[in-house]
Amino acid sequence: MMAELDLSPITRIEGHLDFKINVENGVVTDAKAIAALFRGFEIILKGRDPLDALVITPRICGVCPTSHNDASARALDDALNASIPENGYLLRSILLGVENLMSHAAHTYVLFGPDLANKKYEKHEAYPELAKRFAPLTGTSYKGAVFARIKLDEIFAIFGGKHPHTTFVPGGSPARPQVSDITKALSIFMQVQDFIENTTLGCSIERWLENKSLKDVQKWLEEDEKHANSDLGLFIRYGPELGLHKLGKGPGNFLSYGVYAQADGKNWLPAGFYDGEHHSLDQTKIEEHIKYSWYTGYEGGRHPSEGVTEPYYEEGEKYSWAKCPRYDGKPVEVGPLARMIIDKDPLVLDLAKEYGPCVYTRVLARLHEAVRLAAKIREWLLELDPSKPFFGSYEKVKDAEGIGLTEAARGALGHWIRIRDGKIDNYQVITPTAWNVSPKDSNDVHGPIEQAVIGTKVEDENNPVEVQHVIRSYDPCIACTVHVITPRKSYRLKVV
């Protein structure tokens, strides 16, 4: 018996996602991820001053704007031959790191967490505790995370002016923080650390980071009741009992552009591609397909630098405003799990070996990255040196090209700029969720989230929480996903 289920709108994600599935005998046999918003973003950048991209592009996404700040500044650093002092790199990493940590906290507790209090688990022995902590709005940990988020935004504003929507500039940082700004930020950070250590971990950040394998984690769980009863301890113990390790496998290919650029030219977390083996990143292997997206103009896949975007809305085969990026022809997963795998983080590699990519692994990889990041932010804050410059220089260039690759909380983000006659001739963006939420490609191969959803067992068609677990585990951000890439000329949308 087959049923078509319309799960639209999917809530507790960022932005507009509609979703339709076919269910046969309780198993999902087909899935359509439908990005439900189109804004036509880069069009207004064409012909503008190159620096205008610094203000416009972050407004693609109010959830991860700082990743767009970073990508646009890096693209202009590249195009305008910027020279950046060490403080400039540090300050960008602090701002992006704080935002990504905040995003992880919001995802874990506000977006994903409430599903652990779903009525499906009512009969499980852990349910009263899960509901007490993770119920939407009223959960004790949920509430703690809401206030930790506010504190992280305060740290952000000390250096960036406000969150959301600061502005980065090529050549470093426009802010010149004093020692007292840094000590204030460190003090607020201690409040966030209290939440991480008392509620999330049940131990110090340093103690958690000693765990390098699942065996270590087992030892950690047994070492102290506080560990086992922390939010993370609870999730580690009960995740498999709730079946989260059997959900949402996905394509098994992973991509990271690398992030947190340092003065030595390296990234703190490296770039790469993983398909069972580690490869270095070759951005010429990126292609975008549009067979099932509401665009027209070419067949097969194209590298973004040769892309055409002509919106073409119809009710038929096409079903999403998201384009369909592929790497070396393959659908790939991006996000914290991808970053941790490509960084060869021993704990996450062990986790992936034991459970494979799945909802359980994805959530744990995100939390583990968050803890690593928290430790790193504290280091970066201490490394800032107010006696040295924060801003270097950039040149005024008439004709140039630039690439800015970075990582948002939810994965790989790229900006490509071409400048002619001192104006923007072409600006392209490929966002993280475009990778994860992409529709089918020209070969009819499903996108990563669609693949991860297909095969899922749905116990109750009126409460398809299993499918929602899978979708939310990717932390999709649709606000980011949908925009125009490479318009050749000005146009208005046509209905055909």
Next chain:
Amino acid sequence: MVNVVWMQGATDNGCLVSFLNAQQPDVYQAIEKLGVTISYQNTINPTSGKDVIATLEKYIAGEEQLDVLIIEGAIPRGPNGTGMACFIGPRSFAQWVSELAPKANYVLAVGTCAAFGNIPAAEPNPTDATGVQWHKREFGGFLGKDFRSRAGLPVINISGCPAHPDWVVQTLVAVLLGKKVELDKYNRPRDFFGEDITVHDGCPRNEYYAFKVAAEKFGDKGCLYMNLGCAGPHTNSDCNRRLWNRQSSLTRCGIPCHGCTNPDFPEGSMPFFQRRRLVVEGWKLVPYIVGSGFMKLAKPSRLKNE
């Protein structure tokens, strides 16, 4: 109990993210002390799918009173009048707004997208997007000039990219307590956007401005108005009085104000990093230039742009 529905259209979700930073009152106080029930807000909604649609249908059918409708995001009317550049389940966003707005006691347009159109409505406006009751500086927008919510008010605009959480929650509390909200000529609360308030007020670089000590490049100490495109003196909002995230503001961190609360943002502020006008509207040019010359001469030696 006060029912609030928060609908998102062509938006980046930034106003919701900003709203979650509210502290006076915070989201919990609003719920527990003021009786606010958020019946639908996509990013934080407990339920999903058809439960959401059923909730919204209930308000449209008039089965339950909708007290406050908050709209975040511009409203795309394209492609070709279908509105399908943005949809939520079975309806376009435009259709949801046109059915929900007449049912609401109050309609709040939160953020510059909902208030005036913002980036989605910037030329060439590929999705034919507009604000809820304004299109840039023009009254009318999506609902038209004659629209009044059930309480007899036009759409209350709270602009900003994003809107400051205080602007949203203070307006909400005023409405809930039955306080009259004085509006400016763009139907924004005067308390935050009045003619006598600019981003320039309270900027710590004001002394540099007074003595015409200009920042030459990013990271310099001087005023950001002369060379770096600061729109502070042209922009009516209280960012530098109120501060963001209880800490700072763009100009305090060396970033020029982009004028994001203005009805013609972003086009009215581009190019963002070049001075757009010598004097502010309403100032007298010749006395300003003469005065500036004297102020330069009077500059205290401790003021350096380095």
